[in-house]
Amino acid sequence: MSELWKNGDYVKRYNNVYGISGEQMDRYLAPLNLAPDDRAVEFGCGNGDALARVADIAAAAVGVDISKEQLENARLKLEGRKNILLVESSFLDCRGKLGGHSFTKGLSRKALHHLTDPEKKIFVEKTAQLFKKDSIFVLEDGIFNFDRAELNEKVPEIVAEAKIYYGAAWPQVEKDFMITILEEFVTDYKTWEAAFNHGGFMMTSRKAYSMFYGMMVFKKIG
Numbered sequence: 001m002s003e004l005w006k007n008g009d010y011v012k013r014y015n016n017v018y019g020i021s022g023e024q025m026d027r028y029l030a031p032l033n034l035a036p037d038d039r040a041v042e043f044g045c046g047n048g049d050a051l052a053r054v055a056d057i058a059a060a061a062v063g064v065d066i067s068k069e070q071l072e073n074a075r076l077k078l079e080g081r082k083n084i085l086l087v088e089s090s091f092l093d094c095r096g097k098l099g100g101h102s103f104t105k106g107l108s109r110k111a112l113h114h115l116t117d118p119e120k121k122i123f124v125e126k127t128a129q130l131f132k133k134d135s136i137f138v139l140e141d142g143i144f145n146f147d148r149a150e151l152n153e154k155v156p157e158i159v160a161e162a163k164i165y166y167g168a169a170w171p172q173v174e175k176d177f178m179i180t181i182l183e184e185f186v187t188d189y190k191t192w193e194a195a196f197n198h199g200g201f202m203m204t205s206r207k208a209y210s211m212f213y214g215m216m217v218f219k220k221i222g
């Protein structure tokens with residue numbers, strides 16, 4: 001699925017249709033409680049919209065993304081911002097490229113579901129070493145509020161809820177939505193919690209915005 005993000009037309013359409021609104025941005029960034037001495041990293045930074053907001057407050061903001069096209073959009077948007085670094089990398093390979101950095105805040109939105117469940121665990125294990133004790137990590141993504149093993153039987157219920165959730169935009173987003181739910185690797189809260197626990201993080205809160213989308217906040221305890 002990461003292949004899609006190398007396609008300029010797909011990237012342009014994503015940013016047009018799914019660009020983050022002001023309200024969504026506030027909701028995503030609020031649990032981070034950003035402060036001027038923070039050093040933050042966003043995994044799957046896309047076109048850099050959230051990174052720009054983070055860097056308005058934090059001392060440094062690093063964005064990791066595999067897509068040259070998205071990073072080019074981010075570069076144009078963030079040109080001249082001295083406290084922002086963009087790193088072209090897959091999630092699983094970024095540890096080596098971030099070697100000299102340490103972070104107090106981590107964030108990711110609509111991106112880490114591209115990893116399979118075993119890869120999620122590997123990703124957290126590798127990147128956890130970059131975070132200082134007491135760091136906060138906010139994950140907002142497709143997350144199921146039921147056991148992923150029940151996905152097939154839940155599909156009619158998910159589709160009914162998604163139609164309400166997306167309202168008038170449903171016809172435009174239906175195909176992407178079904179691909180994300182059925183072909184990408186959206187998982188459940190307990191799988192994410194286990195992956196973060198494995199990396200030395202403890203979950204401090206979680207919120208389901210729907211049965212298929214939600215937010216989890218973790219604190220590094222180790």
Ligand SMILES: C[S@@+](CC[C@H](N)C(=O)[O-])C[C@H]1O[C@@H](n2cnc3c(N)ncnc32)[C@H](O)[C@@H]1O
Pocket residue numbers: 001002005018019020043044045046047064065066067070089090091092108109110111114
């Ligand atoms: C759905 S977009 C989300 C962008 C942004 N965070 C947002 O909230 O709109 C997913 C992003 O993750 C990136 N991505 C997908 N798979 C990736 C991978 N394996 N490694 C690194 N980045 C990846 C894509 O290039 C894309 O920019």
